[in-house]
Amino acid sequence: MNEDALRLIEAALAEDIGEGDVTSTYFVPEGRQVRGFIIAREDGVLAGVELAMEVFRQVDEATDVRPMLGDGARVTQGAHVLEVQGPARSVLTAERTALNFLQRLSGVATATARYVKAVDGTRTRILDTRKTTPGWRLLEKAAVVSGGGTNHRMGLYDRVMVKDNHLVAEHDLDSLQAAIRKVKAEKPGVEVELEADRLEQVEGFLSLEGVDHILLDNMTRAELLKAVELRGDRSFPKLEASGGVNLETVAAIAETGVDFISVGAITHSVKALDLGLDFVPLSE
Template structure:
């Protein structure tokens, strides 16, 4: 985990604990030792366990933590995914923050897995987007991987994605080619993706050098099939996007596109129900 994840965890703990956990301080004896089991209360895909473990160890390095599952494992109601032993006071202080991370990230992984299952048997890869919780992007994109999906660009820095609003500034294909050539010369590792709203744009973009991907935005399945035929067996890889849901993704995959990006993987994921059960030692 990168250092900024440590900062995120520290901020989350500071937000929850503040000046101190008054409930644990006044109502839980210092000497009380327990075993706590992290219990999954719904079927899904687990993610965020290493983050939850880090939360617990930051609260109290003396707690004994054992992971019983790993990120990406399928889980069912009643499964235990983590065991924690030690001070009841410390575990109770860490409980909510650790569960918040595990629940949210498992929700993203579970949501991703449901979409990936719908395109099994095709060549399509399911991508996430930048529609992530601010500050959580690295974690949520890791959860997408746990669910069987793939990451799109991480941010504005690792892929040039020229969308309709950017194209307003360009006067035509020749200016677009100049911009692509300049970028490739100065930053050869950066890939280029162009957004097309029409098949006419697809045709024009296919004539350009240095285009790695074409985003087919809100196109019908018939238009997607035509775009795939226009591209042929060589050329930029094609990504379908816009209004994708569980009912439509299989038919979109059947058109022959290479990728389908789904913002709902992160912006509409529902937290997986996970809790802690306490037992006396």
């Protein structure tokens, strides 16, 4: 597990425990042992299993945690996700933080899987965006992959993405071409994406060298079809549709032949997957 994830766990535990878990300290006998399972209360796709396990370990190394399913696993109601056994006080102290990570990330994976299923049979892949929870980006983007999606850029540093607000400053094709050549020379591993909200822009961008992706922003289905037609038989630049995407519209967008559809909703407004910790007798 990387250092960023460990720091996030540490911060989450500090936020929740503070000076100590007063309920467990005063109402749970010292030395009491428990055994329990995190169980799915609804159907979905898992993500964040290792993170949840690490929470229990960080609270108390004496806690034994065993995964029963891993990230990317599809679960039905009643499925056992992981088993935990150890000091009752420690397990109860870790419970909510472990579930917070697991439920949120599984919600992202589950939402992503629904979009991926909706475009099944087309060439289109579902992308995430930068609309992530601050500090959780790597975790949420990993959850997108667990749900069958594809990661877009991780941040401002790993892909050029020239949007409408950037074009206010530099909007003519000659200036764009000069900037593209410069970034390709100085940052050879960085891809270039240009945002178009009109077909005339798509035509212009297709005339430029070094463009890896064109973002088709809030275009109608007819406009998307035309943009795919304008690109012709070329495999590049890749075409990404964005805007107005939901589970009711995503299949029709994919059928236009675009390469990618970016969906902010799979990270910024997902419902946490319902999971819970249930104790069982130690003898079971």
